[in-house]
Amino acid sequence: MKLTKGIEQAICIITLLATQDPDIPVASLEIHTRLKGSLTYTKKIIRKLVVAGLVDSVSGNNGGFTLARNCADINLLQIVEALEGTIETYPDTGLIDEVFKDKQAIANQGTIALRNAFSKADVLWREALKTITVQQLLEEALGKKEILPINWNHSERRELLIRKVMKNIYGND
């Protein structure tokens, strides 16, 4: 039982966006060159993050993706569940009651007991991941409290855009 590899990518995408100036979207192509795997699959993962509300998409020319909220408000559980939905580890088909059906069993009691047991374990797992925010991860990874924005874009067009944004913020220079 493992999470899919997509989870690892998703975490990378989120942290990457967390270090990006939110005024300058990062194109999926730029994100892709930083990750392993295929471009189109990366897009698929990003899409799920958008649907989950963790990432905003900007379409059109100079479009791309930005974080939808502060990285202190994004935790690991949200990323995991954005890709896989609610985590329930027990593959429940009620089999155990089937087995004991004509024996001394109380109806459905076995299934319920098992369901509870795994459900409790799942809750603990989820709670643990919920306590870890992307900000904490960045601080650990970069070893400082302040996170410097990185510009992940490479294309010339993007550079122009960046200069323009800078000009808006800081005026002519």
Added chain:
Amino acid sequence: MKLTKGIEQAICIITLLATQDPDIPVASLEIHTRLKGSLTYTKKIIRKLVVAGLVDSVSGNNGGFTLARNCADINLLQIVEALEGTIETYPDTGLIDEVFKDKQAIANQGTIALRNAFSKADVLWREALKTITVQQLLEEALGKKEILPINWNHSERRELLIRKVMKNIYGND
């Protein structure tokens, strides 16, 4: 992220054996007729339980399987890990350090942080399952403290064997 369906079967097999007189092994065929799925796959699951030391196998005519220890000493985690090995949910390839390699990152620190986070969650999950024994499950499912042994065998040969065992225990009758 789910456990495999085999887990559910494994739990059923263990509980089934837990209600069986340990002097009379249950043949894999008997177990199979109680479960869904294929006979050979059921055998494979049982084999894993044997290798893990939860179940004993008796080969030869009138062979089959018995619990290797008291059902109070078998917990859910042991069953899960018998089939899947140690549970580690994070699909760790160190990708995040790759992404930040040429940026401000401290070597491997991101990977370590992530590994720790998921590892803590996994430990909690495992601990939770460790507290649930098969005996507890049976008590809940059967609604009584005392678990009556059930004879799961059906063949005539088995019936003969059973009578023989009874004779050994209780003398001629």
Added chain:
DNA sequence: GGGGCAATACTCGGATATTAATTGTCCGAGTTCTGCAGG
């Protein structure tokens, strides 16, 4: 009657096929910006 021998009913374990889930590919459509041509 008892010693060996074949038949039976099992497990053991590996090699291989099938099915389901994950990952990856392709393509057509929609959206925003840019730059250019014509008035």
Added chain:
DNA sequence: CCTGCAGAACTCGGACAATTAATATCCGAGTATTGCCCC
């Protein structure tokens, strides 16, 4: 100068292909019991 139009650079989203993991099948081998045959 400005209006509108074509093209570029993106995202959106669905349909489909390839790869990998899970499930299922098959088969030959080993082992303990049974029962029978022959001495």
